[in-house]
Amino acid sequence: MKKIRFYKSIHVKIVTIYVLLIMIAMQVIGVYFTGQLEGQLSDNFTGTLNERASLLAYNVEQEMTRETEEDSLSLEARISNILRSDAFSMENADVQVIDINSVVLTATSPSQSNRVGQRATDPRIKQALLGIRDPEPDIMRNTQNGNRTSVMAVPIESENQQVIGAVYIEASMEDIYDQMQEINQILFAGTAIALGLTAALGIFLSRTITRPIVDMKRQAVVMGKGDFSRYVKVYGDDEIGQLARTFNDLTDKLQDANATTEGERRKLASVLTHMTDGVIATDREGNVILMNRRAEEMLDKKQESIVGSSLLKLLNLDKFMKLEDMYTFKDPLLLDFDVVDQEIVIEANFSVIEKENGQENGVIAVLHDVTEQERVEEERREFVANVSHELRTPLTSMKSYLEALQDGALQDPDIAPQFLEVTANETDRMIRLVNDLLQLSKMDSKDYNMNVATIHAPQLINQVVDRFEMSTKNQAIDFKRKIVDEPIAIKGDRDKLMQLMDNIVSNAVKYSPEGGSITVSLKQEKDRIVVSVKDEGVGIPKENIPNVFDRFYRVDKARSRNLGGTGLGLAIAKEIALAHGGNIWVSSEWGKGTTFSFSLPYAEEVVIPE
Numbered sequence: 001m002k003k004i005r006f007y008k009s010i011h012v013k014i015v016t017i018y019v020l021l022i023m024i025a026m027q028v029i030g031v032y033f034t035g036q037l038e039g040q041l042s043d044n045f046t047g048t049l050n051e052r053a054s055l056l057a058y059n060v061e062q063e064m065t066r067e068t069e070e071d072s073l074s075l076e077a078r079i080s081n082i083l084r085s086d087a088f089s090m091e092n093a094d095v096q097v098i099d100i101n102s103v104v105l106t107a108t109s110p111s112q113s114n115r116v117g118q119r120a121t122d123p124r125i126k127q128a129l130l131g132i133r134d135p136e137p138d139i140m141r142n143t144q145n146g147n148r149t150s151v152m153a154v155p156i157e158s159e160n161q162q163v164i165g166a167v168y169i170e171a172s173m174e175d176i177y178d179q180m181q182e183i184n185q186i187l188f189a190g191t192a193i194a195l196g197l198t199a200a201l202g203i204f205l206s207r208t209i210t211r212p213i214v215d216m217k218r219q220a221v222v223m224g225k226g227d228f229s230r231y232v233k234v235y236g237d238d239e240i241g242q243l244a245r246t247f248n249d250l251t252d253k254l255q256d257a258n259a260t261t262e263g264e265r266r267k268l269a270s271v272l273t274h275m276t277d278g279v280i281a282t283d284r285e286g287n288v289i290l291m292n293r294r295a296e297e298m299l300d301k302k303q304e305s306i307v308g309s310s311l312l313k314l315l316n317l318d319k320f321m322k323l324e325d326m327y328t329f330k331d332p333l334l335l336d337f338d339v340v341d342q343e344i345v346i347e348a349n350f351s352v353i354e355k356e357n358g359q360e361n362g363v364i365a366v367l368h369d370v371t372e373q374e375r376v377e378e379e380r381r382e383f384v385a386n387v388s389h390e391l392r393t394p395l396t397s398m399k400s401y402l403e404a405l406q407d408g409a410l411q412d413p414d415i416a417p418q419f420l421e422v423t424a425n426e427t428d429r430m431i432r433l434v435n436d437l438l439q440l441s442k443m444d445s446k447d448y449n450m451n452v453a454t455i456h457a458p459q460l461i462n463q464v465v466d467r468f469e470m471s472t473k474n475q476a477i478d479f480k481r482k483i484v485d486e487p488i489a490i491k492g493d494r495d496k497l498m499q500l501m502d503n504i505v506s507n508a509v510k511y512s513p514e515g516g517s518i519t520v521s522l523k524q525e526k527d528r529i530v531v532s533v534k535d536e537g538v539g540i541p542k543e544n545i546p547n548v549f550d551r552f553y554r555v556d557k558a559r560s561r562n563l564g565g566t567g568l569g570l571a572i573a574k575e576i577a578l579a580h581g582g583n584i585w586v587s588s589e590w591g592k593g594t595t596f597s598f599s600l601p602y603a604e605e606v607v608i609p610e
Contacts, residue, residue, distance in 0.1 A: 014202055014205065014206035014209065014210070015199055015202035015203055015206055017202075018198050018199070018201070018202035018205075019195055019198055019199050019202065021198075022191075022194050022195055022198040023191070023195060026187070026190070026191040026194055026195075027191075030184070030187040030191065033183075033187070034180060034183060034184060034187070037180065037183065038176070038180050041176045041179065041180070042173075042176065045150065045171075045173060045176055046136065046137060046150065049093075049137060049150060049152065049169065049171055050137075050152075050154075052169075053152060053154040053167055053169055054154060056082070056083075056095070056154075056167050057154045057155070057156045057157075057167045059082050060079055060082065060097055060156055060165065060167060061156045061157065061158060061164065061165075063075060063078045063079055063082065064079075064099075064156065064164055064165060065158055065159070065164070075105065076105050076106050076116075079097050079105055079106045080106045083095055083097075083106065083108050084108075092171060092172035092174070092175065093108075093169060093170065093171035093172070094107065094108055094109035094169070094170045094171075095107070095108045095109075095167065095168070095169050096108075096115070096120070096167070096168040096169075097156075097165060097166075097167055097168075098120050098125055098129070098165055098166045098167075098168060099164070099165045100129060100163065100164050100165055101119075102119045102120050102121075102125065102126070102129060103117065103118070103119055103120070104116050104117065104118055104119075104120055105165070109170075120168070122153070122168065124138070124151065124152070124153035124168065125153050125166050125168050127153065128153035128154060128155040128163075128166035128167075128168075129155065129163055129165075129166050130155075130163070131155050131157070131163045132155070133153075133154060133155055134152065134153075137150045137151055137152035137169075137171075138150070138151045138152070139151075139173065147172050147173075147174045148172070148173045148174065148177065149170050149171065149172050149173065150169075150170075150171045150172075150173050151168075151169070151170050151171075152168075152169055153166050153167070153168045153169075154166065154167045154169075208235070209240060211235065212232065212233070212234075212235050212240050212241075212243070212244050213240070215232045215233055215244070216232050216243070216244065216247050219231070219232050219247065219251065223251065223254060226258070228251055228252075228254055228255035228258065230251075231248045231251060232244045232247050232248055232251075234248075272290075272292040272293075273292060273293050275292060275294055276294065277294060277366050277367060277368045277369075278291075278292060278294040278295030278296075278297075278298045278299070278346075278365075278366070278367030278368075278369075279291070279292045279294070279295060279364065279365070279366055279367070280292075280295050280311060280314070280364070280365040280367065281353070281362060281363075281364050281365075282311045282362045282363045282364075282365075283361075283362050284360060284361050284362055285323070286310055286311050286312060286323040286326070286362075286363065287307075287308050287309060287310060287311070288306050288307055288308065288309055288310075288311055288314065289307060289362070290303070290307075291303045291306055291307075294367075295367055298337070298344070298346055298367055298369055299314065299337065299367075301314075311326075311363065311365060312326070315335055315348060315365070316335065317333075317335075323363075326350050326363055327352050327360050327363065329350055330350075332347050332348060332349045333347070333348045333350075334346070334347055334348075334370070335347075335348055343371065344369070344371050345369075345370050345371045345374045346367050346368065346369055346370065346371075347367070347368045347369075347370045348365055348366070348367055348368075349365070349366045349368070350363055350364070350365055350366075351363070351364045351365075351366070352364075391430065394426035394427070394429050394430050395426075395430070397422070397426050398423050398426045398427065401419045401420075401422050401423050402423065404419060405419050405420070437568070450492070450493035450496060450579065450580075451493050451494070451495070452491055452492060452493060453491070453492075453493075453494060454489050454490075454491055454603050455489070455490050455491070455492055455494055455497065455603075456487060456488065456489065457488040457489070457490045457522065457529055457531075457600070458483050458484060458485060458486070458488055458522060460494065460497060460498065460501070461483055461501060461520060461522055461531060462481070462483060463498070464498060464501040464502060464505060465479055465481060465505070465520050468505050468506070468509060472509055475509070475512075475514055476514055476515045477509060477512055477514070477515070477516055477517070477518060478515075478516070478517040478518070479517070479518050479519075479520065480517055480518070480519040480520070481519075481520055481521075482519065482520070482521035482522070482523075483520065483521065483522045484522060484523075484524070488522075488524065488529060488602075489602065489603035490529065490580075490600045490601070490602060490603050491580075491601075491603040492580045492600065493580075496576045496579070496580075497576070497580070497600075499572070499573075499576065500572075500573050500576040500577060500598065501531070503569040503570065503572060503573040504533045504570075504573055504596045504598070505518070505520070505533055506569070507569060507570065507596070508533050508534075508535035508537070508594075508596070509535075511535060511537035511538065511594070512535045512536055512537050513536065513537065516535065516536040516537070517536055518533065518534065518535050518536075519532075519533070519534040520532070520533050520534075521534075525599075527601060527602060528582065528599045528600060528601050528602065529599065529600055529602070530597055530598070530599045531597065531598055531599075531600075532595055532596070532597040533595070533596050533597075534593060534594070534595040535593050535594055535595075536592075536593045537593055537594060538590070538591060539588045539589050539590040539591055539592055539593055539594050540586070540588040540590070540594055541590055542590070545586060545587075545588060548570055548586055549570050549571055549573075549574040549584070549586075550571065551568055551571040570596075573596075573598070577598045577599075577600070580600055580601075581600070581601050582598055582599045582600040582601065583598065583599050584596070584597070584598040584599075585597055585598075
């Protein structure tokens with residue numbers, strides 16, 4: 001999981017929000033408070049200044065209109081006494097009294113004492129001498145020291161409302177702004193303390209909120225790795241505590257769901273692994289995402305090398321099909337996967353994986369190996385064709401001879417017996433063919449039964465060889481025996497084993513030249529006996545050896561039919577050998593002869609020859 005940067009964590013965000021809220025609140029309160037306080041102090045200062053100015057103007061008017069005595073002080077002196085009295089003294093204020101002629105009578109500031117006796121030129125004084133009084137004083141900034149000063153001029157009126165002079169006041173307001181500066185410093189310090197306390201409280205509060213959230217995040221990471229054994233600690237009964245309990249309940253449910261899913265996955269994996277059919281699944285783009293073991297065996301490819309590749313290319317369908325065609329294709333396809341020494345035929349069925357909204361989300365291809373079925377079907381067709389051919393040949397011959405006899409050959413004493421003999425031979429040939437087919441059919445059926453008994457193997461083989469020696473005296477064929485004369489017990493059906501020997505020996509007799517020899521041998525191996533019959537015939541070409549035990553297969557078809565063979569003798573011999581738990585095989589060299597061999601397992605008990 002990607003690590004969260006410090007400044008992006010919810011812990012920092014909560015503390016920052018709290019600090020910003022307190023900062024904004026303190027700033028709003030400070031601006032409002034200082035503004036209101038500054039206005040209130042300014043109004044109080046202005047009101048006090050107006051009252052002092054009005055009272056001073058009244059007292060100066062009394063002095064200016066009072067009748068003077070001979071020993072009294074001058075007007076300027078009396079006015080100076082009034083300005084220096086406690087009732088009218090004003091700190092940080094300069095006062096000037098001007099008569100009606102704009103002449104400065106007195107001034108309280110030493111710096112303005114040189115203006116006494118001079119004419120005042122300030123426009124405010126001229127406006128006051130005209131009887132005009134501004135309701136609010138003007139605030140000016142001293143160019144020398146930068147102090148803010150409240151300036152006002154008040155007319156001095158006599159009892160009959162005549163202007164007889166003016167009072168000019170310049171009062172410094174720096175005390176007010178010094179107080180405001182101190183108050184602002186107090187607010188700043190209070191804001192800093194409040195921010196510190198808020199940050200500490202925010203950290204504590206954010207930890208109470210983020211601690212369970214961090215625990216849940218850790219639990220989510222652990223759950224993502226498949227571990228559902230850990231639970232989130234519940235810190236309280238509030239919303240976060242309820243969320244923690246819900247998270248723990250979710251953990252239990254996910255654990256159960258994961259166990260169920262894992263069990264289903266194992267079942268599905270077991271089913272896919274042991275299926276006799278191959279299964280391939282793709283994503284919506286048609287790329288392979290899953291392939292079971294049977295599909296790997298069929299296609300001779302590993303899942304690791306196939307995942308991500310196109311299913312169409314994997315099945316060699318990309319040249320004539322598209323992915324959209326596979327979504328709509330319902331019929332099975334037969335696919336050829338031939339290799340050098342083996343033919344493989346696979347039947348492919350396609351099924352669409354659909355989402356809830358009906359959209360295609362992939363394809364499942366089920367592969368069924370039908371190579372054996374195709375081979376059996378081909379053998380069935382070939383078998384039917386061979387049986388039809390084998391039956392048609394004697395029937396055609398019989399029909400020709402019978403038609404000839406019907407047309408008059410029956411009256412010919414020389415030809416009629418010959419034609420009847422040929423017809424009888426063809427009939428016998430058909431009977432042998434039908435009998436062989438019936439015997440093969442019985443051996444192929446599941447209810448085929450054998451009369452199993454304990455047999456003395458050398459005795460059985462000698463009996464068969466003796467019979468063929470008697471029947472081939474005219475052919476001057478020499479039989480050589482390499483058979484041990486000791487008790488060797490095998491289990492089997494005597495009649496079927498004699499037929500097995502008959503088919504092999506008769507086959508050797510058919511293909512042996514006149515005056516040739518046939519060697520019959522029996523040897524013992526660890527857990528079986530091996531019987532071999534070797535002739536001195538022309539042999540079998542190497543390319544024909546794998547097919548000699550197939551039904552109706554003949555190496556030399558013309559010669560085989562002339563010798564009266566049905567093409568089923570070796571096939572019957574193979575079925576008998578396999579039915580007895582043995583095997584049969586052939587080895588041959590062209591021009592030097594052929595050796596047919598079969599094996600049979602031993603019997604447990606010992607047999608005594610008769």
